[in-house]
Amino acid sequence: MIIKNKKGLWLVDDYDSTEDPIFHRIKKIIYKKKTKYQEVAIVETAVFGKALVIDGIPQSFEKDEFIYHEALVHPSMVLYKNPKKVLILGTGEGASLREVLKYRCVKEVVAVDIDKEAVEICKKFLKKFHQNSFYDERVNLVFCDALEFLKKTEEKFDVIIADLTDPYEKSQALRLYSERFFKAVKEKLSRKGVFVMQSQILSIVKHEQHLKNRKKIKKVFGKAYSYRTFVPSYSEPWSFIIASERNPLRLKKNEIKKRLKENKVKTKFYSAEIHFALFALPPALNFVK
Template structure:
């Protein structure tokens, strides 16, 4: 079978792998000051958002990623009222936060105004009106500078940022010094969560480096994961606190909080069973993540090992 490559979307999943997705509709592409983006309709995953040649989000399964990123952290905190998101341009991350009625204020800081405005227009099924919620304050500035310049305390900090490419704008948001700043801005029972790259027994070094870096600041650090079909891999997340272990939350406690916050019918994938399952990493992977190695620091080379 011959392929007409102009009708296919390429997605480079690793330095050694690439896959093709068949386009079934129009494509819109542009470059912002910070990244190249493409919006296309595919046969396999519906509408997809591609940033720097990598699928960022897909219509049919974005909820898997965004619920996994947001809900374990929100459920770990007993009463999250003030939340900060750094990144989150598609609008689905604030959508998940704002499902919680006890949230009184949400600050979202995304450096790329053009991307956010594009997503507001093109991705209504992602944000579902979250940008219009009166509790949301949207800022287009550097996330690290924002944290450094004010002293507000947050119950939950969600880092939904792009991979730490050495030439990319997000690199300063993956260092020990930045995570220390996040810790200073958390309330007593505060929770921080980070998207943690693909995670499997075959691909784990980036996640492990980020995890070690966070653990150099926070006493309680846990990894968890979920399979995202449009990413073609299992995706990792890292959650950190000063005193609460999210992996030890009982199923009854989670179900109680879901019920009290009227979320039973608002969550597609996340519940007490899936919470426990996400933290159940394979034995060989747990051993690899426990190995010693370097951490990421300001003004030092970016080395994942």
């Protein structure tokens, strides 16, 4: 939420704990509007630059969003050798789309979002995030509910990426954190297809939502691989879950390097070395099974 006190404007991230909120000083509110589905704000923060805020909850920050989006996208893209068709559920600011489009092997990306107006706002104000990825000829933008899209489409996808908002009470994505949704995803994967989703905080003290997500995904897909990375603007280790027939740790380092090189993929965070570090959880998190 955005608050004002004697020291100015603040973006307060208290989604995970009202007892331990994170404060970001706001230099200015660039744009703010209530769409049909949610409240969207673009703010300029003092430390992390521009930020996308949905229903008062910060989604991504200009200075370090690449860490989150590269961690979300690249492990699954290299796990499926040369994916040609990719589905993104939760288009948002277009940064996940940006990362997927780095792969020359990709022929088509279907990007689904329920809120067209929110995407248009991001197009206008967050150009450094999407880097004109919305206008790539390989992209097909679809504005509808993610579950409804999965139920109606007859297409199959090599990689499906769920970059959903967190499951807070007002979230449009709340009902997507369900076995019903994961079953719909599984049905639309091609043979040996890979599914990945962002899965909230995974730390020694905060892990409940991740475990809920993992349990449901594992029940539907049979296998679930948890990984995480620290995102400075979140002040927490953020997690992701891959569902795949192939264990992402079975990839060889040279195999990852080759796939990135063949597609001429340039990154600022992800690498063959980082790939394995992402999945290295400490002994204190051995309960994540």
